[in-house]
Amino acid sequence: MAQLMDKAKGFVAEKISGVQKPEADLSDLSVQHVGRDGATLSGRLDVRNPYSHTIPICEISYSLKSAGRDVASGTMPDPGSLVASDTTSLDIPVKVPYDFLMSLVKDAGKDWDLDYEMRVGLTVDLPIVGNFTLPLTKAGELKLPTLSDLF
Numbered sequence: 001m002a003q004l005m006d007k008a009k010g011f012v013a014e015k016i017s018g019v020q021k022p023e024a025d026l027s028d029l030s031v032q033h034v035g036r037d038g039a040t041l042s043g044r045l046d047v048r049n050p051y052s053h054t055i056p057i058c059e060i061s062y063s064l065k066s067a068g069r070d071v072a073s074g075t076m077p078d079p080g081s082l083v084a085s086d087t088t089s090l091d092i093p094v095k096v097p098y099d100f101l102m103s104l105v106k107d108a109g110k111d112w113d114l115d116y117e118m119r120v121g122l123t124v125d126l127p128i129v130g131n132f133t134l135p136l137t138k139a140g141e142l143k144l145p146t147l148s149d150l151f
């Protein structure tokens with residue numbers, strides 16, 4: 001009986017591995033808004049849906065690191081659905097508190113940019129497969145706005 005179950009598991013695993021899955025790309029991080037309480041950064045996520053029907057997005061989880069420190073993390077529950085047979089663009093707002101922003105600015109140095117790493121987990125509800133998480137990582141440099149950019 002155990003052999004039959006192992007064969008069944010192997011068969012199902014083989015069939016599921018051939019199922020098309022959505023593909024995603026995370027673009028560079030940018031400064032969206034700077035205020036007295038902190039800054040809002042924005043990451044853009046482009047997701048291609050290979051299916052002829054919409055796919056619900058369960059959640060988007062994210063974490064942002066700079067200089068080996070956690071800057072911000074969070075989740076976006078139920079951000080919508082992926083459009084059928086098309087690419088859907090999603091903006092991920094990342095709020096950075098003012099006090100942490102000041103410590104990052106001190107670390108920016110002379111070149112006035114920050115090295116960062118952003119990790120995103122896009123969880124979608126695929127037919128038959130169930131919840132599937134696409135892990136994405138993007139490393140880059142964030143150019144900080146100067147005073148002349150703000151005023």
